[in-house]
Every structure is written in C-alpha cells, then in structure tokens.
Amino acid sequence: MEDLKMLKNVKVLYVEDEPITRKQVERFLKRRVGKVILAENGNDGIKQFIEQKPDIIITDLVMPDMSGIEMMKIIRNNGSKCPVIITSALSDSKTILDTVDLKIEKYLIKPIDINALLKCLNDIVIEELECNKNILVMDDEFILTDEKKNELELEIRNIYSKYLKKVTGKGAKLIQVFIKGKEIEILLKENLTVIEESLLLSGCEFTTIETVRKKVYMNTKSEIENNIGNLMNRKILLKKIEIYSKEKYERILFNIK
Known part of the structure; x- marks a missing residue:
C-alpha cells in the first residue's frame, strides 16, 4: 500500500511506555509523517499534547501511571477532538466499548x-480532509514538496527569531515551526526576558506578563505577517x-491565504 503524501503534513503524538516498541514504531512513523512527538507515559502524553497540539494521537492502552483511556478522558474533557489510535495487547469487549465512548x-x-x-x-487523514481542508498545504498555485516545506520551516524560524x-x-531557547494545511504553527520555549523573569520572582501575576506580551505581538503583527508573507x-x-x-511556553498560529 502506498503512503499518502498527505501524511507528510501531519504531526503525530506517540505514547508508549515500552522502549523497544516505542523505538520501532518511531522509526516507522518518521519515514512517513511530518513530525513525530514521543511520550513515555500518560502524564507525559498530556504534557506533550498541550504543548505540541498534534493532529493524531497513537497511545498504548496499559501504562504504569495511567491507562491510555484515562489519558484520553483528560484530553477529551479539555474539549479536544483530536483523532486517536489505541494500541494494546488486550482484546476485550469492555475495553473496546470504553474507547467507543471516547470516540477513539x-x-x-x-x-x-x-x-x-x-x-x-x-x-484518519482522509476523514479529516472531508471535514476540513486544513491538513494539506496544497492548492492549484501552492504545492509544497517535503524538501521545500522543510526549507520554508527553517527560514520562518530564522525570521521569527x-x-x-x-x-x-x-530570542527563545527553542523555536519550532510546523507548516500544516493552511496554517503555520510556531512553538517557543524559554523566551522570557530578564525583566519578565524578575517580575515573576517578585510576585507579579503570570497573566500580567501574558497580557503585555500579547499587546506587543498584536502591535507589531504586520511586520511578522509581511516578512513571512514575502x-x-x-x-x-x-x-x-x-x-x-508559568510554563515559559508560547504557541503562535498564522493563516496562509
């Protein structure tokens, strides 16, 4: 069966506590999807989901800290409809019914x-495309090859830095750029200034820092929109x-018109 080129624009979170299985499946996924995010247990899976906003989740059922179903209940309770694939050595009707209730x-x-x-x-990708066209970055005038996509993501990272x-x-300790569908997602970590760090240490509210930063970004948004657009x-x-x-983390989304 041929891989769909559409998978190259998809970000997958893979949650698996068994190291050998995790490594084998990671190798398989890296050759076929745009980005693979790994997590070793349910708590790590929730953390990576919040930070990375994957398009699809693949998770083991039985893990030491919580089950894949318990993890998905937390994610679903936060309003996410992210498609999920459950993997397990178990095969019983009760478990399968639980996953159906969670829309696995x-x-x-x-x-x-x-x-x-x-x-x-x-x-899953085909089903998602039927609902919305956001997974593909393709139209009659704009087609990205894997090489071009990687090149653009690197250049956007430099521009945003x-x-x-x-x-x-x-700047930021880490800047990640991911082009998916008609969106550009930019993830930033460890980018607070010395003044912001000092304010937080002195008891300043997190929301104050967040409000000021949003105002700065909104007041200068035309500059970054034009730079990436050009x-x-x-x-x-x-x-x-x-x-x-508080987590020293930011996520910025842009629409591609």
Missing part, C-alpha cells in the same frame, strides 16, 4: 501490524496567540 477512531492489537497502522493513519529579539529584546509569496495573517508564562 481505531483500536489495534499488539504486536502492531505496520500496514494496519499505516491504513489507520491514512483513513529575529523578529522576537527585535520586539522583546530576547518569503512565501502569500498573504499571512496572525490567527491566534497562546502564552503560558
């Missing part, structure tokens, strides 16, 4: 059949700003 799209019995996993991923230093006085020869519009100063 697929249930695979271990050892994982790689072809079956690929089919599940392809089916320079912009960040200009408007706040400091690079891609498309109109770019700021869509969403998420700032979590």
